[in-house]
Amino acid sequence: MSAPLIDNLQYCNFSPKIFRQLREGGVDAIHVTIAYHESFREMVLNLEQWNRWFEAHPDLIFKGLTGDDVRRAQSENRTAVFFGFQNPSPIEDDIGLIEICHQLGIRFMQLSYNNQSLLATGCYEAEDPGLTRFGKQAVAEMNRVGLVIDMSHSADRSTLEAIDHSARPIAITHANPHWWHPALRNKSDTVLKALTGRGGMLGFSLYPHHLKDGSNCTLDSFCQMIAEAADRYGVDHLGLGSDLCQDQPDAVVEWMRVGRWSKAMDYGEGSASNPGFPPMPDWFRDNRDWGNIRQGLSQTGFAEPEIDGIMGGNWLRFYDENFGPQP
């Protein structure tokens, strides 16, 4: 079987149109965000919406739980949809909800989203005291059941402590190296070395605020950055996590940024003059453009097996090893 195409982070305003585009683009699996600020019960409402989509569009999509579901998607020409949280809000203050969420199919959970959480610190806080008491317990429980720790929106010390406390590899599902584009959301060389040195995965983001020159970033610049990352961290630890937010109204990025925690607007990676979703680069508009990235990687000099790994093979290996109970 050929290598799969996996995008390990999307938060589109999903619809039959996007499900068809996933098939047109040959995307075998996506990891979608199920919760930003939701309580447990609110997150379950989002699962219910996905259940309705799975029931209505079985020819296009199905719920993914294991690496084998990616292989099944490849053989059946469908897209396996894996679930994750960008914030631990759905587990509330209850460690028992970690296994419940895993039983409901959740496979990734960020320990914090921009702000301090009950578990860890987010990347926009002024201070980062590291993993909390609950955070350390949660890491062990996530390790036990096979719910992958994601530190994409976490601060450095918390991220390094999560890597250190975790008995299993963790992920940064959607971010780029800070040395390429110094956004607060991009990751330091220290963090990326620690992450990949312990078997963890980095998914490269295509969200313009994470790109050098933003929406004007060139495909060549993006692929040269991946080549440099492969030299520094090893090509086997690299994948994709586009952060594609297709068809979302700007009200959604406001919700992502302030949820219910602030009455004032917080612009996050944007600004008062540029408050909404930024336009995507012209070489990656939606799920039909993955071929451009494959071609870009080829022109940058990657060998075919390396490209196969970056485009999905590495995530598939990671899924196989990390979505089940601790061996």
Add this chain to the structure above:
Amino acid sequence: MSAPLIDNLQYCNFSPKIFRQLREGGVDAIHVTIAYHESFREMVLNLEQWNRWFEAHPDLIFKGLTGDDVRRAQSENRTAVFFGFQNPSPIEDDIGLIEICHQLGIRFMQLSYNNQSLLATGCYEAEDPGLTRFGKQAVAEMNRVGLVIDMSHSADRSTLEAIDHSARPIAITHANPHWWHPALRNKSDTVLKALTGRGGMLGFSLYPHHLKDGSNCTLDSFCQMIAEAADRYGVDHLGLGSDLCQDQPDAVVEWMRVGRWSKAMDYGEGSASNPGFPPMPDWFRDNRDWGNIRQGLSQTGFAEPEIDGIMGGNWLRFYDENFGPQP
């Protein structure tokens, strides 16, 4: 493989002691009640307690989801524990929670418990207007996902309408025939004929209020009743559903009866002079006494294959056919 031993309804105050007694008694599978009056979130707390038991006692018990889990329990000398609700309160007013609950492992749900619910009428109401609008939608959705309709505590018209509306066989997991002991909770000949005529299952209760002569009921009387039921309804539609409530304090039967719906006490099948859990008959004290019932059935004249069916084989066939998506 020999026929399994399945008890299709228990609500014990579970503990390692009872898990060991299940093994001593050779019980391959039990269906346990996860909710009486709980909201969705409260029901999830009960699931979390079971997850902790499964983690702590993997040598004795595991979570059962399919008929094959009963066979696995037999081959591994463990007990498969299946989950059910006695009331639809955990799905609240949300049909999407039916599939969510099935994904969490729920395999039986009563449409009402003694009182009127959002779906159907309970057996202690004065009037029974039959399945509600939501009730008819819920029956179809339960059919679709493979969540079995249980009408043990429902009123007759609602029960007959559920049998009629359901495209798949339903169950009365724990009750006895009204012609043997005319308790309000026991079932009319009309209901039992309709139930079994459509492939449904009846689980015989050992709860003393459902037994002729209560706690003094004899094993012979119980087995003669089963013989009569086999003549009337066919032996393939009969199984066990003991309603064993071992080690529960009397406060629990009060909770079962009034939940949060009444400030005044309602004695249900008991009375002001006999308000608590009644003592079990001396031939069925706990999970170590199933051999007595097997022996009683043999002395009543049942053939070995018939006894195998009543003791668990019939429930296993029903599990195989009804716990998955609608074919």
